[in-house]
Amino acid sequence: MSNDLYTYLKDHGEDPILDTSGFTNSYVYDSYKNLAYEHLKSANEPEALVRSHDHEFEFVYINNQEINAFAFIYEKTDVIGLNIGTVHQLETYFANALNTGIFEWVIEKKQREILLYLLMSMAVEFIILHELGHLYHGHLEFDSCSRPFRKMIDRNLNYEEHLESRTLEMDADAYATSRSFGKFLSFDLNQNPPIIRSANDLLRFWIFATNSFFYLFEEEAADFQNIHQENYYPRALRQAVNIDISTIVVKQNKPEFAECYEEIFREMFPLCEKVYKEVGTHNPSLNRFEEILSLADRRRIEYMEEVNLYYREVLYNKLLKHARNKLYKKL
Template structure:
C-alpha cells in the first residue's frame, strides 16, 4: 500500500474481531491486509505446499476493482488481489449492517452509524477514489459486517488459488489449444467450486460454534443466513463490474452453481447441522434480500439483467466440464470435482 495512507485516515474504522480492517493494539494498525495475506500463505504452507513445491505469496495491487489473478513464475506462485477487494467488501457490509436488521437478533439494536469519507490516491489515478460508507455503532452489527466481509474476501482469494491447483493456469499457459468462451466460463465455475468448498471446510465449520459470532446470530439458521447473504452480495458486486469481455459467469448462473455446491458440501460433510429444505429457503430469501440491501446504497439491481444467459446454459457448462476436465488432469494438483 502507499506510504501516504496513515493511521489517522482510518481512526474511525477500529473493528471488534480479528477480521476487522483496523484494530487498536493499543495504537491503530491496518490489520486487515496482513490478516488475509497471512491466511492464504499459512494455508498454503500447512496444506498445499506438499502438492506444489513452490512458495506462494499474496501481493496486493493498487486498484479498486474487485478482482484478482494468479501468476505461476519460475521460483514462486503469486496471488494478486486488488486492494479494492478489501476496501469495497468492508464498505458494503458496514453500510448494510448500519441500516438493516438482517437477522432477528439485531432488530432491536440501534441503526446509528458514523459517516466515513476517505480519499485514497494511487500513482496512476487521475481522480482520487472516494471511499464513502457508514460504520455501525452497535457492536453486534459491526461484528456481523466483519464476518461477512471476511467470507467474501476469502472466497475471492481461494478462487484464485483454485485456478492454480485445479490446473487452469497450467492448461492456459500450455497453449495446447485455443479455449472458447464456454471453456473460460467452465474454468470460472470450477474455481468457484474449489473456493466455496475450501471456505466451508476451513472457515464455516471451524467457526460454527465461535462464541463471538454465535452471540450475534443465536442460531444455526441465522449463521447460514449471513453466510449466504454475503455470497449473494459478492456476486452482485462482481456482476456490476463484469465487462462484455469478462470470463466471469453472469451473477445468476454463478449463484446457481456456487450455492448448489455449498449446499452439497454442507449436506455431505455436516448433515446434522441444518436440513436441505431450510438451506434452500435461506438461499432463496437471502438472494432477494441481497438485491434490496445492495440497491439501497448503490442503485437499483435489475434482476433481469443478472440473467444474461438462459439458465439452461448451466447444463451446457456441466457437459463441457466433463470434456475439459480430461484436459486439466496433467496440470491439476488436487482431485478434480466430478
C-alpha cells in the same frame, strides 16, 4: 517479494503494494493475508495433495480501486494478487447494508462492526479461495493456457477462449464454495460472538457475504453496452454453482442441517437482492438483464449444460495432469 517478481508485475501493468502497515485498519489487511496462507497450508496437506510440487507462494495487494483479483505462476512462485479496491468496496457496501437493519438482532454499533468484519472476511476468503482453486486445480499450467494472468475480468477473448474461461471460473468457484462453506459448517459455536444466535445465522451471513460479492462484481464485470451472454459469467450462474456445491457440502458434513439450509437459501436470496437494490450503485442497465439472470431462465440452463459438457469432455483430462488437489468429477 523478489525484485524480479515486482518488476514482472509492473511490466504487466500491475502496481503491487509492498507494505500495508501504514494503512488505516492495517490488521484487516494482515488478517486476509493470513487467511490466504492458512488455506494454502490446508491445500498442501498430504491428504489434500494428489501431486507434489515445489512452488513458493506470494500473496500481494494491488493498488487498484476496481474489484478484482488474479492468480498466476511466476517461474516457481504461485502468486495471488488482490486489488485493495475489493476491500474498500466490500466495506462500503456491507456497512451500508447493515445500516438498513437487515439483521435485526444486530443493533448495537459494536455488534455491527463485528458483523461488518465477519462479512468482509467471508467475501474476501471466498475470493482468495477462488484464486487458489485456479492454482491448485492446474488451471494455469495446462497446454492451451497461454494467458499469463488469470483475471476475474478479461474482456479480450474469443468464443473458444470464453468457453474455456467460464468453465475454469466455475471450477474455481466450486473450489471456493466447498472450502469456505465447509469451514463455516465446522465453526465452533461455543466461541461465538454475540451476533451469532445459532449455526443458522452463520449460514445467513455466509450466503449474504458471497452473494453480495457476486452482485458487486457483476456490476463491474458486465459490459452492459455490448452485452453478449457468453462473454461473462453472470451472477445467477455463480449463485447456482454456490447452491449446488454448498448443498452437497451440507449433506456430507451436516446432514441434519440440509432441510433448514434450503429454507435459509430461500430466505436469503430475495434479501440479497432487496439490499442490493437499496444500497448498490444501481447500474441503470442491470434491470434489462433480469430475465437472463433469472435462475429459471432457459438460457441459463443451456449455458450451464454447455460448460459442464466442455468440462467433462475436454478440460477434465487436461487438468488431471496438472491438478495438485483432487478435481471434481463434474461441475
